[in-house]
Amino acid sequence: MTTPKTVAFSKHSTNLFFHILTQCNLTCRHCYINPEQHGKQILPAATATAWLSQFAAKSRQTNVILLGGEPTLHPDLPLIIKHARDIGFGSITVDTNGYLFHDVLSKVDPQEVDFFSFSLDGATRKTNDLIRGEGVFDACIAGIERTISKGFCASLIYTVSRFNFHELENMVPLVKELGIHRFFIQVIGLRGKAARTDACAPDSEILPVSRAEWLETIPRVAREVARLGITATYPKVFLDLAEPFECAGLVAENYFIFPNGRVYRCPLCEDFAVHSLEFRDHQLIQTARLNEWDLFQLNIAEGCVMNKLIQPQNLRYADDGMPEYKIGCCLLKEEISEDAAAENN
Ligand code: SF4
Numbered sequence: 001m002t003t004p005k006t007v008a009f010s011k012h013s014t015n016l017f018f019h020i021l022t023q024c025n026l027t028c029r030h031c032y033i034n035p036e037q038h039g040k041q042i043l044p045a046a047t048a049t050a051w052l053s054q055f056a057a058k059s060r061q062t063n064v065i066l067l068g069g070e071p072t073l074h075p076d077l078p079l080i081i082k083h084a085r086d087i088g089f090g091s092i093t094v095d096t097n098g099y100l101f102h103d104v105l106s107k108v109d110p111q112e113v114d115f116f117s118f119s120l121d122g123a124t125r126k127t128n129d130l131i132r133g134e135g136v137f138d139a140c141i142a143g144i145e146r147t148i149s150k151g152f153c154a155s156l157i158y159t160v161s162r163f164n165f166h167e168l169e170n171m172v173p174l175v176k177e178l179g180i181h182r183f184f185i186q187v188i189g190l191r192g193k194a195a196r197t198d199a200c201a202p203d204s205e206i207l208p209v210s211r212a213e214w215l216e217t218i219p220r221v222a223r224e225v226a227r228l229g230i231t232a233t234y235p236k237v238f239l240d241l242a243e244p245f246e247c248a249g250l251v252a253e254n255y256f257i258f259p260n261g262r263v264y265r266c267p268l269c270e271d272f273a274v275h276s277l278e279f280r281d282h283q284l285i286q287t288a289r290l291n292e293w294d295l296f297q298l299n300i301a302e303g304c305v306m307n308k309l310i311q312p313q314n315l316r317y318a319d320d321g322m323p324e325y326k327i328g329c330c331l332l333k334e335e336i337s338e339d340a341a342a343e344n345n
């Protein structure tokens with residue numbers, strides 16, 4: 001089996017978040033996919049492989065994350081995976097909702113896929129299925145079990161909102177029982193469906209948790225998971241005013257690629273036509289200014305510019321008008337491994 005590698009905000013690696021289609025069999029309440037902005041087509045395998053080849057020069061330092069929609073709905077996903085492996089990318093991950101269509105597990109092997117990464121948004125059937133749809137909890141658990149039984153590594157992503165925050169602690173025994181290899185805690189982002197008022201109405205509570213709740217709970221749960229020998233990763237989100245701030249759009253190499261050819265450097269920009277790159281005739285080219293690149297240059301006291309523009313409710317101000325803290329780049333991750341958790345005991 002290939003050695004798993006971390007996908008995180010790094011100045012020394014490139015991450016390709018490659019949406020090979022936007023279709024999905026589910027209709028999650030917080031889905032971030034925006035077909036009006038990102039297209040509805042299934043990217044032909046020949047196009048997907050041509051676009052991947054654009055990053056071949058730095059392939060060993062590049063992590064590829066194949067997503068959708070639901071990427072296993074793409075009938076040629078195995079072909080795309082094998083092509084990515086032939087190019088020599090550092091790691092290949094497939095993000096899935098667990099349904100694993102087209103019998104994908106029997107068409108690729110553990111030498112070709114470093115991780116299948118599953119999304120579960122509740123430790124119970126009730127909470128997960130209220131967010132992701134009826135029957136999804138059982139389907140996802142079954143998908144994880146099949147994946148691990150075939151010798152693949154599995155990650156689990158838990159997107160925290162007010163709706164499922166109370167069940168995060170219960171994920172600790174669940175990830176252990178399932179044999180998960182990496183656990184990612186994500187913060188709900190207000191984009192796609194989650195940015196629309198109907199999905200964010202107070203009764204739905206598909207909203208971010210407060211700073212106090214985040215700081216009190218997230219690092220502690222991540223440490224508990226790490227003590228089980230499972231690497232746990234979560235976004236830093238809140239920075240003290242004295243802490244250094246960096247925008248990944250300026251200092252890191254992340255590419256969020258969509259089937260209509262748009263390529264963003266920041267996921268928070270994805271609801272808007274401000275992408276700084278795009279594929280034309282299979283070549284990656286820069287788009288005309290103004291675009292997201294111009295936003296990255298703005299140096300503001302609140303830290304992340306896009307957070308201030310689209311999620312200002314995450315900020316708090318003192319009486320003198322200054323922010324009480326900064327919001328870090330959403331790509332800035334904290335990672336806790338077993339050793340680090342033991343040292344903190
Ligand atoms: S969040 Fe993912 S699994 Fe859910 S509807 Fe959107 S693309 Fe599908």
Ligand code: SF4
Pocket residue numbers: 246247248249250265266267268296303304305306307328329330331
């Ligand atoms: S999330 Fe904020 S800090 Fe990070 S790349 Fe986007 S604009 Fe920059």
